[in-house]
Amino acid sequence: MSPAAIIAPSILSADFAELGKACADTIAQGADWLHVDIMDGHFVPNMTFGAPVVTKIRPHVDRPAGAYGKGTFDCHMMIAEPKRWVKDFKSAGCDLYCFHYEAAISSTAADSPSGTSDAKTSPKELIKYIHSLDMQAGIAIKPSTPVDVLWEILENSVQEERPDMVLIMTVEPGFGGQSFMASELPKVAALRKKYPELNIEVDGGLSEKTIDQAADAGANVIVAGSAVFGASDPGEVIRKLREAVDVRRGKL
Numbered sequence: 001m002s003p004a005a006i007i008a009p010s011i012l013s014a015d016f017a018e019l020g021k022a023c024a025d026t027i028a029q030g031a032d033w034l035h036v037d038i039m040d041g042h043f044v045p046n047m048t049f050g051a052p053v054v055t056k057i058r059p060h061v062d063r064p065a066g067a068y069g070k071g072t073f074d075c076h077m078m079i080a081e082p083k084r085w086v087k088d089f090k091s092a093g094c095d096l097y098c099f100h101y102e103a104a105i106s107s108t109a110a111d112s113p114s115g116t117s118d119a120k121t122s123p124k125e126l127i128k129y130i131h132s133l134d135m136q137a138g139i140a141i142k143p144s145t146p147v148d149v150l151w152e153i154l155e156n157s158v159q160e161e162r163p164d165m166v167l168i169m170t171v172e173p174g175f176g177g178q179s180f181m182a183s184e185l186p187k188v189a190a191l192r193k194k195y196p197e198l199n200i201e202v203d204g205g206l207s208e209k210t211i212d213q214a215a216d217a218g219a220n221v222i223v224a225g226s227a228v229f230g231a232s233d234p235g236e237v238i239r240k241l242r243e244a245v246d247v248r249r250g251k252l
């Protein structure tokens with residue numbers, strides 16, 4: 001049976017002047033995780049915030065130490081140098097550090113914004129490093145990246161080098177409120193077929209209108225920003241997203 005639904009509202013669409021309260025309210029309304037979009041203006045053409053803001057909002061949400069249940073901070077790192085910020089985000093209270101494959105493979109001393117050798121990494125090394133700091137590791141791919149790049153990483157026999165979650169972007173990363181790209185769903189279906197128990201996250205344009213397609217393909221971790229924060233009853237949207245995923249469990 002595929003894993004249970006995990007609903008992770010993206011706080012990119014929350015009121016940034018009230019971010020701590022927005023996080024607490026969203027968990028109280030039934031969200032499982034909080035999806036925290038970190039953008040650096042290099043990897044994507046937009047900027048959000050860094051570890052100091054995460055440090056400030058983290059105490060607004062309870063979660064048992066060391067657990068990855070309700071209240072998990074799912075940090076989506078849309079940044080050019082994913083290795084560089086792992087420790088800072090661990091200290092800030094990040095539970096799941098999800099980096100982009102495209103950033104990891106091009107983070108070299110020559111082309112990184114910082115120009116430091118610390119930018120060098122490989123996806124497997126980075127996953128191992130994230131695990132060594134007791135966080136879960138996620139790997140994300142953009143719409144232009146084929147799912148095939150993930151097979152070697154997922155089939156690795158060394159457990160510390162395997163990701164806990166894969167994120168399939170269903171919009172171009174950078175902004176909330178974009179239209180859902182159904183063209184990305186065959187990636188989800190291919191992953192689910194090979195990995196029945198893997199957490200597969202979809203991010204971008206998810207709503208009550210698009211959730212059925214994503215759930216049919218096998219996604220179980222559902223990010224939704226504008227659909228949740230723009231709703232008059234966010235709790236109702238969260239319930240509907242969860243139900244759409246959970247009715248398909250066991251049928252995939």
Ligand SMILES: O=C(CO)[C@@H](O)[C@H](O)COP(=O)(O)O
Pocket residue numbers: 010012013035037076171172173174175176177178203204205206223224225226227
């Ligand atoms: O990572 C991103 C955008 O780059 C997302 O997490 C968005 O914030 C999702 O917003 P909606 O498409 O649900 O409004």
Ligand SMILES: [Fe+2]
Pocket residue numbers: 010035036037076203223
């Ligand atoms: Fe995201």
